[in-house]
Amino acid sequence: xxxxxxxxxxxxxxxxxxxxxxxxxxxxxxxxxxxxxxxxxxxxxxxxxxxxxxxxxxxxxxxxxxxxxxxxxxxxxxxxxxxxxxxxxxxxxxxxxxx
Numbered sequence: 001x002x003x004x005x006x007x008x009x010x011x012x013x014x015x016x017x018x019x020x021x022x023x024x025x026x027x028x029x030x031x032x033x034x035x036x037x038x039x040x041x042x043x044x045x046x047x048x049x050x051x052x053x054x055x056x057x058x059x060x061x062x063x064x065x066x067x068x069x070x071x072x073x074x075x076x077x078x079x080x081x082x083x084x085x086x087x088x089x090x091x092x093x094x095x096x097x098x099x
Contacts, residue, residue: 037097
């Protein structure tokens, strides 16, 4: 077995991680980052069809799905969220703290 397939450099401290390029936050993600522990906001879905009439385009646009995706995204940033569905188009989202 050949052990010379790559070289490993020395250990360096204090080197910053590269920033993501082109990563644009959604309005919900931006709002989550603005929250302090115990704060909340209301999430409203807007259902728009291809012909610009307002109606549901599928299950992935339900407020519970959007809130669940937002909660999952926040966990990746060490933020713990809770949400409660108010009606089919509205949910309240709370920041509970850090994970």
